[in-house]
Amino acid sequence: MHDQLYIALNLLRHNTRQNLLAHLHGVSQPTVSRVYRRMLPLISEALAFELPDIHTALKRGESLIIDGTDVPVRKHKPAIRTHYSGKKRKHCVNVQVLTTISGRPMLLAEPVPGSHHDRKAITESGLEELLAGTPYLGDLGYQGTEAMNPYKKGQRPGTGELIKHDKAFNDQLAKIRWAVEQGISHFKNWKIMAEIYRGVFHELPSVIQTIGRLEFFRLGSLGTRL
Known part of the structure; x- marks a missing residue:
């Protein structure tokens, strides 16, 4: 789970190529893609209460x-x-x-x-x-x-x-x-x-909203929660 979360967050934070992440983790590119698309809604749901x-x-x-x-x-x-x-x-x-x-x-x-x-x-x-x-x-x-x-x-x-x-x-x-x-x-x-x-392309709105929740969470952890 830790590695899967790392892969998803790495893609969001650094926009890393999936082929590179696959090489670093010893898996295939399709596996990285599946992990990312599976973890994205879970991250968003877990941070739902971080919304101001x-x-x-x-x-x-x-x-x-x-x-x-x-x-x-x-x-x-x-x-x-x-x-x-x-x-x-x-x-x-x-x-x-x-x-x-x-x-x-x-x-x-x-x-x-x-x-x-x-x-x-x-x-x-x-x-x-x-x-x-x-x-x-x-x-x-x-x-x-x-x-x-x-x-x-x-x-x-x-x-x-x-x-x-x-x-x-x-x-x-x-x-x-x-x-x-x-x-x-x-x-x-x-x-x-x-x-x-x-x-x-049609997944972009979900990606943007997940980024929003991650940033609200990050700022909240720094003591800047509204």
């Missing part, structure tokens, strides 16, 4: 920040067009991440096609409905939502240039929004989310 209580956080008015990150994928046939991001210039999925202003990850949403802008992704992932009536911070990609966004040129009448107040507000917002970038970096330390995903 987002509803309790919302009720007590926790200040939250949202941002999207991409998980690169191969040119899977069903997703050649829908998952191509013109902005990122690669095939990927868009994952919305919610953190507190201190950088503690709170929620990792279900992935949506990489072609979706953050404005559409927050709706399709269900986060816009979840956060309705709750103050939260976002970047310019979340215009049209209830998120507190930076000012942009063209919003002011006349010249359309940002006034001193707008620039000061944007600077202050940027200083706060570093927290969500920090939260995203924790998830991206699991290389299967940072490098091109080579696994079965």
Whole structure:
């Protein structure tokens, strides 16, 4: 069991090639694949209680920040067009991440096609409905939502240039929004989310949610549990 758990976690943390792990453990590549796919749901189920209580956080008015990150994928046939991001210039999925202003990850949403802008992704992932009536911070990609966004040129009448107040507000917002970038970096330390995903495409949502629970568990063990 220890070796099987090591194989599964190694694949998630380092995105190691299955052939290499098979060689190191003296088994075949199909055996490594079977072990990984058997252990993944067990790990996720075992860590189910590590999920932060987002509803309790919302009720007590926790200040939250949202941002999207991409998980690169191969040119899977069903997703050649829908998952191509013109902005990122690669095939990927868009994952919305919610953190507190201190950088503690709170929620990792279900992935949506990489072609979706953050404005559409927050709706399709269900986060816009979840956060309705709750103050939260976002970047310019979340215009049209209830998120507190930076000012942009063209919003002011006349010249359309940002006034001193707008620039000061944007600077202050940027200083706060570093927290969500920090939260995203924790998830991206699991290389299967940072490098091109080579696994079965329809299993990716489960992989992402398992990574989320592992990271919540890791932060909890370090004393940063919500």
